[in-house]
Amino acid sequence: DAGITQSPRxxxxxxxxxxxxxxxxxxxxxxxxxxxxxxxxxLRLIHYSYGVKDTDKGEVSDGYSVSRSKTEDFLLTLxxxxxxxxxxxxxxxxxxxxxxxxxxxxxxxxx
Amino acid sequence: xxxxxxxPSMDCAEGxxxxxxxxxxxxxxxxxxxxxxxxxxxxxxxxxxxxxxNETNEMASLIITEDRKSxxxxxxxxxxxxxxxxxxxxxxxxxxGKSTFGDGTTLTVKP
Numbered sequence: 001d002a003g004i005t006q007s008p009r010x011x012x013x014x015x016x017x018x019x020x021x022x023x024x025x026x027x028x029x030x031x032x033x034x035x036x037x038x039x040x041x042x043l044r045l046i047h048y049s050y051g052v053k054d055t056d057k058g059e060v061s062d063g064y065s066v067s068r069s070k071t072e073d074f075l076l077t078l079x080x081x082x083x084x085x086x087x088x089x090x091x092x093x094x095x096x097x098x099x100x101x102x103x104x105x106x107x108x109x110x111x
Numbered sequence: 112x113x114x115x116x117x118x119p120s121m122d123c124a125e126g127x128x129x130x131x132x133x134x135x136x137x138x139x140x141x142x143x144x145x146x147x148x149x150x151x152x153x154x155x156x157x158x159x160x161x162x163x164x165n166e167t168n169e170m171a172s173l174i175i176t177e178d179r180k181s182x183x184x185x186x187x188x189x190x191x192x193x194x195x196x197x198x199x200x201x202x203x204x205x206x207x208g209k210s211t212f213g214d215g216t217t218l219t220v221k222p
Contacts, residue, residue: 035212042198043155043212059211090154099145100210102154 003027004103006091012109019078021106023091025071029101031094032074034058034066036087037105043090049074081110115199117216123193125222129186133199136180141203144175146184148195149215155198158184189220 005024013019023032031050035043035058045058047066055066063085065077078085088107092100116134123129135144145160159166159173161182166173172185186193198215 042214045211088152092154097143099157099160100147100155101157104154105152 004101006103006106010107013081015110016080019081021076021089023074025093027093029093029095033092034076035090038087083110086110115213117199120217122219122221123189125220126188129189129218131184131197131216134181135201138179138201142201144182145200147198150195191220194220
């Protein structure tokens with residue numbers, strides 16, 4: 001979706017290194033989310049934000065942190081990447097009563 | 112948010128209507144039903160949502176039973192491009208919405 005940009009689109013990193021994924025939106029949506037998706041599985045919520053500097057944990061938050069210093073940007077950081085964090089990461093935004101709008105995803109490989 | 116149950120897979124002939132069921136027997140009065148689909152490895156795409164009335168848009172129709180314990184997404188004239196995983200989720204409309212995506216239904220449209 002043109003209103004959400006995820007970067008990078010692909011990344012390979014080594015075990016133990018920190019990694020930051022960026023989600024940028026131009027929709028001015030209040031809510032932003034980070035999901036991960038593994039082969040054969042649905043989407044699992046990592047963290048979400050309900051406003052600038054307001055974030056909370058999802059169902060699989062261990063090993064991840066987030067920050068939202070302005071409305072348009074939501075950063076996901078893997079503090080020390082592990083092979084179990086190899087996945088496709090999707091960012092999503094949502095206005096108050098609407099559905100989610102998802103980005104195109106970031107494919108992360110931890111070797 | 113209430114949990115949902117969907118069949119893991121369905122087939123549909125091209126040009127025929129695809130009817131995808133979703134059970135949400137524990138839905139609360141203030142929870143909406145949302146449908147999304149994910150084509151191959153793309154980010155999920157919002158399709159439609161509703162509270163208790165049937166809804167229709169350019170993509171699909173949503174039929175919600177009177178007791179709101181189940182719903183059906185209808186693709187009136189399925190095409191090969193409708194082959195995807197379809198997710199049904201329920202959530203409160205006005206909170207941050209920690210939505211859980213289950214495994215969804217894999218719809219295969221066959222020529």
